[in-house]
Amino acid sequence: xxxxxxxxxxxxxGVIKAIKGVSFEVNEGEVVSLIGANGAGKTTxxxxxxxxxxxxxxxxxxxxxxxxxxxAHKIVSLGMAHVPEGRRVFAQLSVLENLKLGxxxxxxxxxxxxxxxMIYESFPRLEERKNQTAGTLxxxxxxxxxxxxxxxxxxxxxxxxxxxxxxxxxxxxxIFNIIKKISSQGTTVLLVEQNAKKALSIADRAYVLxxxxxxxxxxxxxxxxxxxxxxxxxxx
Amino acid sequence: xxxxxxxxxxxxxxxVYAIIALGYTMVxxxxxxxxFAHGDVIMVGGFVIYTIMNGAGxxxxxxxxxxxxxCTVLGVVIEKVAYKPLRKATPLAVLITAIGVxxxxxxxxxxxxGSDAKLFTSVVNMTPISLADGQIVITGxxxxxxxxxxxxxxxxxxxxxxxxxxxxMLAVSEDKDAAELMGINVNGTISLTFxxxxxxxxxxxxxxxxxxxxxxxxxxxxxxxxxxVAAVFGGIGSIPGAFIGGILLGIIENLSKAYISSQxxxxxxxxxxIIVLLVKPTGLLGKKYSEKV
Numbered sequence: 001x002x003x004x005x006x007x008x009x010x011x012x013x014g015v016i017k018a019i020k021g022v023s024f025e026v027n028e029g030e031v032v033s034l035i036g037a038n039g040a041g042k043t044t045x046x047x048x049x050x051x052x053x054x055x056x057x058x059x060x061x062x063x064x065x066x067x068x069x070x071x072a073h074k075i076v077s078l079g080m081a082h083v084p085e086g087r088r089v090f091a092q093l094s095v096l097e098n099l100k101l102g103x104x105x106x107x108x109x110x111x112x113x114x115x116x117x118m119i120y121e122s123f124p125r126l127e128e129r130k131n132q133t134a135g136t137l138x139x140x141x142x143x144x145x146x147x148x149x150x151x152x153x154x155x156x157x158x159x160x161x162x163x164x165x166x167x168x169x170x171x172x173x174x175i176f177n178i179i180k181k182i183s184s185q186g187t188t189v190l191l192v193e194q195n196a197k198k199a200l201s202i203a204d205r206a207y208v209l210x211x212x213x214x215x216x217x218x219x220x221x222x223x224x225x226x227x228x229x230x231x232x233x234x235x236x
Numbered sequence: 237x238x239x240x241x242x243x244x245x246x247x248x249x250x251x252v253y254a255i256i257a258l259g260y261t262m263v264x265x266x267x268x269x270x271x272f273a274h275g276d277v278i279m280v281g282g283f284v285i286y287t288i289m290n291g292a293g294x295x296x297x298x299x300x301x302x303x304x305x306x307c308t309v310l311g312v313v314i315e316k317v318a319y320k321p322l323r324k325a326t327p328l329a330v331l332i333t334a335i336g337v338x339x340x341x342x343x344x345x346x347x348x349x350g351s352d353a354k355l356f357t358s359v360v361n362m363t364p365i366s367l368a369d370g371q372i373v374i375t376g377x378x379x380x381x382x383x384x385x386x387x388x389x390x391x392x393x394x395x396x397x398x399x400x401x402x403x404x405m406l407a408v409s410e411d412k413d414a415a416e417l418m419g420i421n422v423n424g425t426i427s428l429t430f431x432x433x434x435x436x437x438x439x440x441x442x443x444x445x446x447x448x449x450x451x452x453x454x455x456x457x458x459x460x461x462x463x464x465v466a467a468v469f470g471g472i473g474s475i476p477g478a479f480i481g482g483i484l485l486g487i488i489e490n491l492s493k494a495y496i497s498s499q500x501x502x503x504x505x506x507x508x509x510i511i512v513l514l515v516k517p518t519g520l521l522g523k524k525y526s527e528k529v
Contacts, residue, residue: 052413076419088414090407101407104400105419153419 003028003063003157003188004049004080010057011041011048018044020212021058026157031179031189033199033220035233036209042192043085045209046159049190050082051075062157077105081155085162085192087146091135095126098134098145102152112152119148122178140171147178157188164195176202196233200224208233240372242494243487248378248447250486251385255440256463257470257478258392259433265409265473266429269330273314273337275460276345277434281307281441282451283345286354296359304438311434312427320423338457345453358446377447384439389479392432396475405429409473462489465509471522480520 002025011019019041026032034042047053049060051072059068067075081102090098099119103112120127123144129137134145143163150158160179164172172195180202183189193199200206200220208216208229216223223229256278263271284303288294294302318337322330362376396402407415408425416422437456444459445451462485470481488508492501512520 050417052416071421072413072416073419073421076417082417084414084417088411088417090410090414092410093403093406097403097406101403101415101418101420104404149418 001064002026004190005061006045006049006058007060008058009045009048009055009060011044011053012056013044017056018212019048022209022212022214023058024207024214024217026188026190028156028188029183029186030204031183031191031202033191033193033196033203033206034209035193035196035199035206037233038194039211040209041212042209043161046082046161046190046192050080050159052082076153076155079154079156080159081150081153081157082159083146083150083161083163085165087139087142089134089137089142089145089149091133093134094131095134095137095145096130098149099126099130099152102149103154105153111154115152115154119151122181123148140167140174143167143171143175144178147175147182151182151187155187157190158182159190159192161192162194163191164193164198172198196229197224197235200234238371238494240368242490244372244374244378246487246490247483248381248486249490250466250483251381252440252444252447252459252482253463253466253486254385254479254482255388255436255443256459257467257482258388258475259436259440260464261467261470261472261475261478262405262429263433264467266405267315267319267426269319269327270334270464271319271430271433272331272334272460272464273341274433274437275456275458275463276338276341277307277311277314277437277456278441278444278459279345279451279453279456280310280341281438282356282445282455283349283354284438285359285442285445286356286451289357289359296357296361300359300439300442303442304435307438307441308431308435311430311437314434315427315430320426338460342453342457349453351452353450353452356445356449356451358449359442360446375447377443381443381447384443385479385482388436388439389475392475401425401428462505465506468519469509469512471519474519474521477519477521 004026007023009019009022010017022045034045036042044053048055051070055068059066062078062080065078090101099116106112125141126144126148134142137145163175167175176198179189191199191203200223203220205218206220206223207214260274281303284306285299288299288302289296314337318333319330322333358377360376360380362379364376365374396405404420404425407418407420408422412422463482466481466485467478469485470477485505489501489505492504496504
């Protein structure tokens with residue numbers, strides 16, 4: 001059974017149907033990418049999965065539990081974390097306070113400390129700046145903080161929304177290396193990206209999204225060589 | 237010497253404003269709404285104490301504690317019934333609802349207690365302190381009010397800085413969705429904020445009515461507005477701002493009454509607010525931070 005199963009998902013914004021019956025799944029240990037143009041509905045799908053948006057139809061199952069109607073704050077403790085688009089770090093709080101909020105649902109103090117240590121190892125910059133206000137970090141550092149914050153909940157599945165958006169090429173490279181590392185440490189990843197080339201290069205499988213529908217899916221390296229994908233998303 | 241008396245009385249009045257303003261500013265910071273019914277919760281608190289002390293003859297401290305519990309529950313109920321359904325509505329709709337709740341509380345009190353002023357028995361039983369051969373007198377009410385304000389201010393700051401619930405409040409005040417993604421129950425956090433704010437309003441009601449012992453259904457309305465001014469003056473959303481704004485406002489009001497004109501005192505208070513907002517639109521301690529993208 002898949003770790004995350006989304007079936008016939010429909011999401012409305014008022015009367016507008018933004019997601020028109022989408023089904024996909026993520027298996028344990030995989031990196032799965034959702035790619036598609038601006039406005040295709042990628043972010044909406046992630047918001048629906050993590051409980052921030054109500055679903056008008058369909059179901060979402062996480063590790064066998066139906067989470068279609070579970071509120072976002074209860075989904076976190078089931079083992080799903082969401083790194084939102086645009087980072088959304090708490091700008092007025094310090095880096096350390098942000099990270100601690102990431103572990104809000106956890107009560108195991110000792111293990112939390114070791115998670116924090118691990119995160120500092122993956123993101124040495126965060127340790128250097130732990131007492132700095134998050135709003136003063138650069139975009140790339142804020143992205144690292146948002147990822148570190150999500151990892152603090154010790155998730156089994158991590159959803160990432162446009163982690164490379166607005167970052168310099170060096171940071172983009174670094175962020176994708178970190179995603180690979182997170183995956184290799186045993187966390188399952190569902191990645192939404194406009195940077196299709198990068199996303200496909202680290203993904204096991206991918207889904208192509210067009211105006212609220214999945215139009216194509218398959219192994220990432222197969223999609224990378226698909227003529228229509230190349231033309232529409234890879235700029236070749 | 238009378239200057240010092242005016243100053244100390246101003247400090248005491250300012251402490252009451254500060255306690256009310258803390259509730260205003262916390263609710264604004266977290267729910268992003270102006271709870272205009274906040275002042276009327278003070279009045280409800282006053283009537284609860286009045287009823288208990290005169291009706292049941294319980295001791296004042298117990299009456300204050302019951303009043304705190306009653307107002308805390310009232311605050312949470314108001315939020316659940318009147319404001320929560322409007323979480324996604326326009327700010328104007330919420331504001332009008334808050335004014336409606338304010339009138340509702342006043343008129344319910346009017347129905348139950350009538351419009352004539354009740355004489356409130358002070359809940360404070362402490363000997364006044366005389367200084368400088370009796371030229372400066374600090375009443376028991378003044379002492380308790382100032383001490384209560386300082387304790388509340390320190391406790392609240394520690395609560396927000398040091399506890400998980402306090403950090404959750406800060407997270408919710410910055411970004412509700414992101415807070416939700418951390419596993420924070422945003423609705424629960426908003427309820428908690430209303431509970432704390434309304435509990436503080438009850439304390440303010442007890443102190444205010446003890447110092448100015450007449451109680452009517454409109455008792456809370458003017459102090460409520462003044463405390464709102466204090467919160468804006470200090471920088472709405474900022475806890476130290478509410479504290480400083482409240483204290484300064486009380487002192488300015490009392491000194492204006494003493495040295496300029498007691499009729500003009502309120503006009504002077506509001507003029508000071510206008511001047512501060514012209515010079516520094518975010519209030520004394522309100523900050524406008526820029527976020528790097």
